[in-house]
Amino acid sequence: MVTSGSGQFKSAGPVWSPKKYILAATTVTLAVSAVAVLTTVVLSPARIAFSVTGASSSSVEGASLVALNFTLHAANPSRRAGVEYSSVTARLQLYSASHAAAAWLKTDVHQAMPLQQPPASSRSLRASVLFDCKELGCCGRAPPMTVLVLAHVRFKVGLAYSRQYDVQVSCQPVDFFAATAAAAATRVVCVA
Numbered sequence: 589m590v591t592s593g594s595g596q597f598k599s600a601g602p603v604w605s606p607k608k609y610i611l612a613a614t615t616v617t618l619a620v621s622a623v624a625v626l627t628t629v630v631l632s633p634a635r636i637a638f639s640v641t642g643a644s645s646s647s648v649e650g651a652s653l654v655a656l657n658f659t660l661h662a663a664n665p666s667r668r669a670g671v672e673y674s675s676v677t678a679r680l681q682l683y684s685a686s687h688a689a690a691a692w693l694k695t696d697v698h699q700a701m702p703l704q705q706p707p708a709s710s711r712s713l714r715a716s717v718l719f720d721c722k723e724l725g726c727c728g729r730a731p732p733m734t735v736l737v738l739a740h741v742r743f744k745v746g747l748a749y750s751r752q753y754d755v756q757v758s759c760q761p762v763d764f765f766a767a768t769a770a771a772a773a774t775r776v777v778c779v780a
Contacts, residue, residue: 633750634666638737638757638778645764652722656680656764660697660737663710670744671705674752678715681734693717732761737778
C-alpha cells in the first residue's frame, strides 16, 4: 500500500485471498508428506539372511581345551540397499548336564568392523571360541549347540543411511563334533 498525493491509499499489487493461502499451505503440506513417505520407503530395512557352515572342533593336546570354528554367512538379497555392519557377535548356547543349565560361549568373529556389504551380495565371517570342556562337562562329545547372532547394522541407499538396527537371529542347532566332512559342509539356516 502506498499513499497518493491526495492522502488516499492505493493498492501496490495483487493481494492473496484466504483461499490462495489455504491452497498454498495444503500444497506445501502434501509435498513435505510425499518426501517423508518416499524417504521412509527408500530407507526401510532390507532383509539379511544368516547361515552357518564349516562347523568343526579340535582339541588342544594335553589340555581340556576345545576350539570350535565355523563360518557365518550374511546374505543381502536386496537390489537397492547395501548394509554397513558396525558389529557382529555370535554366541553358542550349550546345555551342560553337570550344571543343569545352559551355558553361553561368546565367540570371536574374525573380521574388521565396520564392514560394508553391497546390494545383492554375501559376506563370510570366520568365528571361533576356545573353552575348557571340563568346566562345562562336555569333553569328548557335546550335543549340538545353538548359534545366536547379534549384529548392529545400518542400511545404505545411494548416499543416504538409515538409522541403526539391532538384528538378532537364532540358528538351528549346529553339530561341531560331527566326524564327517559332509556334516561340516552342511549349511544351517538362522531365523529371526
